[in-house]
Amino acid sequence: MRTSKETRLPIVFFDGGKWLGITCVFLLLLVLLCVFVPFSPVMPSVGLDPSWVLGMNQAVSQGLRIGTDVIFTFGPYASIYTRAYHPATDVMMLAGSVLLSISCWLSIIFLVKGRPGLLLSLCVALLFAAYSRDALLLFVPFLAALVSYKIINNRAVGFPLLPRTLFVFVVAFAALGLIPVIKGSVLILSVAMVLACLGIFIFCREGRLALLSVVTPVVSIIVFWVASGQTISDLPSYFINMVPIASGYTEAMAIPGESYEVIVYIVAALLVVFASFFDRKKVSFSIIDLFLPGVFFLFLFVSFKAGFVRHDAHAVAAAIAILLGGISLLAFYKGKLTAVALIFSLFTAGLVFNRHVGLSLPTVSNLLNVTLVSAAVGIERRISDKTWPKADFENHIAYYKSVTDLPLLKGRSDIYSFNQAPLIFSGNTWAPRPIFQGYSAYTRSLAEKNIQHLLGEDAPDNIFFRVEPIDGRLPSMDDGASWPTLLTGYHPVRRLPGYLQLERNGADKYAVISARGEPVAHQLDEVIVIPLTNKVLVAKIDVKPTVLGRLANILFKPAELRIAIVLNSGEERTYRVVSGMLKSGVVISPLVEDTFDFSLLYGDADFSTGKRVKSIKVYQAHSSDFSWQSKYSLQFDELEVARKIDPVKFFGFDPVDNDAGKLSLVNAQKCDGSIDMINGVNPLPEIQLHRLMSVSGWLASSVSEGVPSEAVYIMLSDKTGKNTFVKAKVKSRIDVANAFKQPNLEYAGYSVEFDTEALQGVYSLRLAMKRNGRVEVCPEYLISATINDQVN
Structure with missing residues (x-):
């Protein structure tokens, strides 16, 4: 088996003790800690994602059984992914994140061995990975497999298995065992990488490494699972119930996106995989030589699914993955195909990243702010204020409870x-x-x-x-x-x-x-x-x-x-x-x-x-x-x-307002407002109503002056000219206030819920408002409403 020049070098962490190499090594550690560890954690909020983020932390806090009482894509260490603070999970979040940082750090140093330029490239790529926790988690088992390949190559040319090399290996596989209890769906890649490593170790008759490659992540999973307050007996249920969550995700959660991003990514990924196989002095189809292309394929394929099944901002995960994959090739090869694969990977990552995040000076500034600056501020606050971030968390809880x-x-x-x-x-x-x-x-x-x-x-x-x-x-x-x-x-x-x-x-x-x-x-x-x-x-x-x-x-x-x-x-x-x-x-x-x-x-x-x-x-x-x-x-x-x-009694439907019919009725010259919905849909010129009439929208007496209407009515007129007025309830419409930059228009919204049981036939539905002691009918809105299916 042929190996690259770099593979035949002795295993050292620094390039002859040169200061540049040492600086780059510690810069990499700094970047990894800032990217992985939530020193300045996210505080609770409301909405779709904030709800499951808070829910997973709350489930751990309440001692619920993850995978049984609560079944979701994530495990008890979800906070490492979400970066969300909770008093019950903060220590778990920090400890687990530090382990992932140290694991990646040791693995990269072992793979790169004193190449400052490559270390700096990975530092930049990992900084951008702050925009995708999925890419970071998927990178962990990928690195463990690359470390295994490097060890096999070194063993093949006669290098002994040194204690520090074994230490790097064990830490890498311990981290690989942590990520499935962070996000259960990552188990697919973790298991695939473990099986691949097990296979190559058995093939190369490395019994000790084969045993460690399986035992280490299994022990790691159990230790972290129990440390989170879960019981070992619930661990099988967690993984069993993760199967339908993972298998059903693709169809259920898929959303479309730009097809050119998918095509460009596939081309870049194939180039990386081909380079990992063909960019060597002698091409062979031995199991050892097929291992590296297989590892790259697994990493890039799972990243492809993570990024493009739900093709929105998730695509950033694929962009970061192809960037890390392309740069990682340099740890093994320097040929022309590797250069082409790297260049196209950079192009693909930039294309996708620019569309979903943007590549500009403000983006870079924000990136440094959410990583390096945020970490520095978080560390300082955790040291100087022993009540933080718990006090901040409690303030957020108190605020949202009040509203x-x-x-x-x-x-x-x-x-x-x-x-x-x-x-x-x-x-x-x-x-x-x-x-x-x-x-x-x-x-x-x-x-x-x-x-x-x-x-x-x-x-x-x-x-x-x-x-x-x-x-x-x-x-x-x-x-x-x-x-x-x-x-x-x-x-x-x-x-x-x-x-x-x-x-x-x-x-x-x-x-x-x-x-x-x-x-x-x-x-x-x-x-x-x-x-x-x-x-x-x-x-x-x-x-x-x-x-x-x-x-x-x-x-x-x-x-x-x-x-x-x-x-x-x-x-x-x-x-x-x-x-x-x-x-x-x-x-x-x-x-x-x-x-x-x-x-x-x-x-x-x-x-x-x-x-x-x-x-x-x-x-x-x-x-x-x-x-x-x-x-x-x-x-x-x-x-x-x-x-x-x-x-009628339960909902308190709006009654007919007989007093409005006693007021003077005039036609307004112009109204500022809209009928947004009738019975849950956008209004058409002709509609049918059956018992229930639900109308919502907004109406202002003066938009320029920011004056809401004194009262809003839905006016129903039959063929004889008889009018039925239903007075609307006031609804908050902050969007209207913001659109016209008039704070008082927040209360220009209205809604009506009316039982039409007493009405039959064809009616003209209009919008009206009370102003200056009279009812003004808006000329902009005239809808023909057939009520209760009776046309006269």
Whole structure:
């Protein structure tokens, strides 16, 4: 076996003790510590990502079993990835991050051995890696495999296995064991690298190294797992339950992006892999010579999936990976192919990074600020102020608790769908379902765990419910399989801003009667007429992937599935759907698009008439794609709430304002405002209303002066000229205030919820406002509304 000149050099950490080499070595350590270790950690906030970030830390704090009580992409050391502070995880976060820093430092020095230029290049690349924790985590098992290859090469030319070399090896594989309990999905690359290293050590008859390559990460996982407060008996469940989370991620969470980024990355990755194989004096197909290309391929392929499946800012992970991969080639080769691969890797990384982050002086300045400056400030504050960052954390908690609208309730509480933070901030006892982010219950097995949780003894006493779809999904899909159980086991007790408060049933149940249908075969693109019923209709749609679809799911991502929905009124909706969630069952009729629609499922069917579905069509986003089988099965189940709420009393619908009809009525010359939504959709010139009329928007008396309206009305005029006025409630619209730079316009928003039971026929729907003791009708808004399906 031929080796490069660098491989045949003795194993030394410094280049003859030269100061430049020493400086570069310690600069690398500084960069790694600043990039890996959250000396200035992130504080809690609200939103999609901040919610799971806080949720994972809170789960560890409450002693919940990770992988059993809480099932997510991350493990108990998630804070190393998120950089988020929590008093219960801060020590774990710092200790684990330092280990990763030291491991990478020792591994890189061992691989580079006194080449200051290469060390400086890696310092720069790792600084940019601060923008992607995924790339940093994936780099750890990659380095462990490169260290193994270097040791094998050195052993092949007769160098002994020195204690310091063995130390580097053990630390590298100990870090490799830590990352799966940071982010469970990284286990795929970790296991692949361990098996590859095990294979090459066995082939080269390095029994001690073969044993250490397996034992070290296994012991490391166990030690870190137990140190986090988890029990060893729960560790298998963590990895077992990670399988559906990892396998279902690609289809469920994929979003499209610029295809040229994908193509350029693939070309760059292939160049790196080819260079790692062909850029040597003698090409052979021995297991040892195939090992290095295999390692590069695994690292770059997993990074490709991490970056381009969810093709948004995640693409930065791929950019950093190809940058690190290209530079790492220089640790082994200096040939022309390596040079070409490196140049194209730099080009690819710059192209992707520039699009998603930007390459400019402000970007570089911000990069230095979030790494070096932030670390220095954090270290100084941790030393000088013993109460920090805990005091800062408590201040954030206190602030968000003061602005949350969730009341403090007795018993244990959960919140649907993904925004866990407000519930944790509120001070209620957080009792999450296993897949606590609703959008992640994307396989049937995961959905079933949440259902069983609601049926079990540990079910929460209270639920704050909100419909929160992501990525243009069918709104009833996220945690949709649990909706029938929620309708069965819980009842609404209060309407809160943005949420419906549900309480667990006692002996007096709001029973749900279920009539199950039979699966029927249908074709993709087929328009399917929905059965006529006043009950809640649940659809179980089983769309199976083709062989090519399964392959696409492994190599990249399959074609997106969509559903087209036509309401009885003729209105159409199109949503993205996920096969596993469809298979678990979703409420398909009436169409539920928001929390208010869900609330009406507990009420009389008349209130949901306008959302009854006439037909559906399931299809692929790209008809030429072959990801999904053309035939699928569809089953309809009927649900009927036996005891219903009275929506008029429960929601406090807005009454008719008779006083407005006594005021002088004039036509305004011009109005500043809009009708944004009617029954959850953008208004059309002609609409149909059935019992319920929900209207929202904004209206100002004067935008230039920043004066909201005295009162806003929805005016309904029948053919005889009789007017019905419904006074709107004031709603906050900070976006309007910001758009016109008028703070007082924050209260220019309005909303109306009105029961149209007393109205029938065709009405003119207008927007009006009270000003100077009279009602002024806005000329800009005139909508023909057919109410309760009766046209006179």
